[in-house]
Amino acid sequence: MKYTDVLIIGGGPAGLCAAISAAEAGCKVLLVDRNRSLGGQLVKQTHMFFGSEKQYASVRGIDISKILLNQIHDKENIEILNDTTILGIYEDGVITAESSGIYMKIKVKSTIVATGASEKTLAFPNNDLPGVYGAGAVQTLMNEHGIKPGKNVLMVGAGNIGLIVSYQLLQAGVKVAAIIDAAPNIGGYLVHASKVRRSGVPIYTRHTVKQAYGKDELKGATIHKLDENWNPIEGTEMDLDIDVMCIAVGLSPLCELLWQAGCEMKYMNELGGYVPLRNERMETSIPGIFVAGDVGGVEEASSAMVEGYLAGINAAQSIGHTVCNIEEKKKDLHDQLHALRSGPVGTKIREGITQLQTVLEAAASSSL
Amino acid sequence: MDDNAIVCRCSDLTVKDVRNLIAKGFTTFDELKRISRIGMGPCQGRTCAQLVLRELSIATGKQISELKPGTYRPPVKGIKLGAICECSTGGEVHD
Secondary structure (H helix, E strand, O other): OEEEEEEEEOOOHHHHHHHHHHHHOOOOEEEEOOOOOOOHHHHHOOOEOOOOHHHOOOOEHHHHHHHHHHHHHOOOOEEEEOOEEEEEEOOOOEEEEEEOOEEEEEEEEEEEEOOOEEEOOOOOOOOOOOOEEEHHHHHHHHHHOOOOOOOEEEEEOOOHHHHHHHHHHHHOOOEEEEEEEOOOOOOOOHHHHHHHHHOOOOEEEOEEEEEEEOOOOOOEEEEEEEOOOOOEOOOOOEEEOOOEEEEOOOEEEOOHHHHHHOOOEEEEHHHOEEEEOEOOOOEEOOOOEEEOHHHHOOOOHHHHHHHHHHHHHHHHHHOOOOOOOHHHHHHHHHHHHHHHOOOHHHHHHHHHHHHHHHHHHHHHHHOO | OOOOOEEEOOOOEEHHHHHHHHHOOOOOHHHHHHHHOOOOOOOOOOOOHHHHHHHHHHHHOOOHHHOOOOOOOOOOOOOOHHHHHHHHOOOOOOO
16 A cells, blocks of 8 residues: 555646645645656647746746646655556545556545546547547647648637647648537637638638548548538538548546545536536545546636646645645635636636535535 | 447447437436446546437437436556456555
8 A cells, every 4th residue: 555645646737736736735745647757738738828927828838847847856745656547536545546557555645636638529420430530639649749640630629729739730731621610609719710710721610520431541521501500501511621630629527536436526518517516625525535627627727727736735734734824825826716717718617616616515514 | 410420439339329229218328338338448438428418418308417427436447457466465565
């Protein structure tokens, strides 16, 4: 059995920041990630971030991960386990993991789940052809491994991921035939949309994939237009000669460990699917299990970092550790989150999260 | 949407397969899972659950928020029995 004060599951932006703040409060921290290196999705973000100065606005994602990793490596009380997947959280508090092929058990005082989210899929004929990818997967192929996915791409989804990956495909010398989205409006930031439009890529809203075709690999796709009730309009079919299709229709929180642990979950469309109830301290309905980042509701890396710091500080405090001016620090983090969520998109997220907190508080007070 | 679109890549189930099973009366995720192995492959529902819940929602008229995804149990991914045996038979990290 391996013992630690705080176990952090996932080494993306949320997990890294949680590790930093829990370690600063004096906790012994174990940071595990299923990949061979830390950084999560930050390592493939070659674009500069928005957000505010404290979350490294105008720094590229890949450089943010270097800054955070330097802070992690400076701390002697953080142990890192790469190539390690947490397999289960059991009723008696024992957590099991597979670490480079070895099965192990871990006993912790407090856990922060920062597992992130996975890409949603779409059902259309021939969606299993090689050449149909998640947009994030293509971004990993290109930016992390230096592999071009193909020659001509159809991007399905005009949210920020769809727009940014389209632009990065163009930068890599790959043609983007079109970006389509079933919604009547472009979901991502207009600054990203304008950039790809200026490069000559058409964006078709109210369009979806009718079918993909090809035998052993993707050879093309037919798209068609949708009416106001999301039904396809006959005669609007358009054939595209493409060899890659990227699906960028959103992310869903990776919360199977939270289900296993018995955390109260709630379906919140605006947060990407089922998410855990949690309080202001980022603690779920199961005492000692905290969340940070996309697993608690899909947002973006800047707020994931702030949630990570908050979860780390609160997990530390819950087991008797503290830092000076702890209440001021927490208030500052809450203010940062509030600022990051101040736009129209943020308002929806803030309302969703407030609802999760309210339900949990109501449940807590009724059990008194 | 064409019925032959794949919903479950792990066990090779199409939209048509899922709709037929729902029509037969398997109207919860767990029931579909037990009859078809959907959600029990390497993806453990990470790929298919959201598509299955959508089909269930359309067929039953219930909101997705009223439907439950399947029961989640450890382990979250495949692990070799040998590794578990090694753990149970001793060694420094094993107790």
